[in-house]
Amino acid sequence: MTAADDLGKSLAAAGASGAQVVSAQVVDVTAAGVNLDYQGTLLLDVACPDSYRGRAAGDWVAVRPGAVPVVLWRLGPDPGGTDAASIGEIATDAASDLIAISAYTWGTTTPGAGWEQVNTLWTRKDARGVGQLYAQIGSSAPSPTPPATRPPKTxxxxxxxxxxxxxxxxxxxxxxxxxxxxxxxxxxxxxxxxxxxxxxxxxxxxxxxxxxxxxxxxxxxxxxxxxxxxxxxxxxxxxxxxxxxxxxxxxxxxxxxxxxxxxxxxxxxxxxxxxxxxxxxxxxxxxxxxxxxxxxxxxxxxxxx
Structure with a gap:
């Protein structure tokens, strides 16, 4: 008989008398779920729903009592702001591999003032293996500002x-x-x-x-x-x-x-x-x-x- 079994029985009894949900704190995240501290008792590998994402030690969670306790949801502030920041960081990292072109079009006539004709087009890979293009033109028009140098990827x-x-x-x-x-x-x-x-x-x-x-x-x-x-x-x-x-x-x-x-x-x-x-x-x-x-x-x- 494990501590989880003992606690499960006591929680089940409490549930039968009306306590349907209890709170507990996450001690560690595991491969199968989380370890929980419930009033000083360590519960191992308590299952969690897929909606409980970004699990971390220190989280407070709502737990359904029973012979096999189950985490129902995390208690605390809305994680939306944190998620947005994380998604933005990933998007910025992905965009660093791209060279932006503001427009792409064509026609049967010359494009007009401000355009430069390319005499020769060159290509290479930079130190990070990212493809680059260089256009050799016939005038001395200044080149566009190159993109900012970014650190190598993690x-x-x-x-x-x-x-x-x-x-x-x-x-x-x-x-x-x-x-x-x-x-x-x-x-x-x-x-x-x-x-x-x-x-x-x-x-x-x-x-x-x-x-x-x-x-x-x-x-x-x-x-x-x-x-x-x-x-x-x-x-x-x-x-x-x-x-x-x-x-x-x-x-x-x-x-x-x-x-x-x-x-x-x-x-x-x-x-x-x-x-x-x-x-x-x-x-x-x-x-x-x-x-x-x-x-x-x-x-x-x-x-x-």
């Missing part, structure tokens, strides 16, 4: 490998990166590897931010929200022996069982990863308090130039 680098180490060697009993020790067999350390992908993506560009996304696997350690102890490492691929840790630890993200979230990497870390002096991310903890298994590890890089 890129996401997925790990090429991920694993765990224990007692100085790769752990045959761990299928995902792990931290801590649950059974007394020795503290685990896990890591994500990217080859040279991060530095290659950042070459010649100014990095404005790096974030890393993670999901905590259910069934490893306490269900409660616990921190990831993050480190840098210098490996392009998994070492055969001990995984040595570099800068850290940083507690940039805490997750409950099944929760997923994003950690914003410190400026010094993104500089090290961009330059290649660091190559990837790792986790390590001592003892059972913060024991967990973690998946994900994709790194999203935004550029300012």
């Amino acid at each position: 890129v996401t680098i997925s790990p090429t490998a991920a694993d765990s180490w224990r007692n100085g060697r790769r752990d045959d009993y761990a299928s995902n990166p792990m931290q801590g020790d649950w059974t007394g067999g020795g503290n685990r350390r896990g890591a994500w590897f990217y080859g040279t992908g991060i530095a290659d993506a950042c070459a010649g560009k100014a990095v404005s931010s790096m974030t890393a996304s993670f999901t905590r696997r259910a069934g490893s350690g306490s269900n409660a929200k616990r921190p990831l102890h993050l480190y840098l490492h210098g490996y392009t691929s998994p070492p055969a022996g001990q995984l040595n840790l570099a800068n850290g630890p940083e507690e940039l993200l805490s997750l409950s069982a099944g929760g997923k979230g994003t950690a914003t990497l410190p400026a010094a870390w993104r500089s090290a990863l961009a330059s290649g002096s660091a190559r990837g991310l790792a986790i390590y903890a001592s003892g059972s308090t913060d024991y967990m298994a973690v998946t994900g590890g994709a790194i999203t890089i935004k550029f300012s130039a």
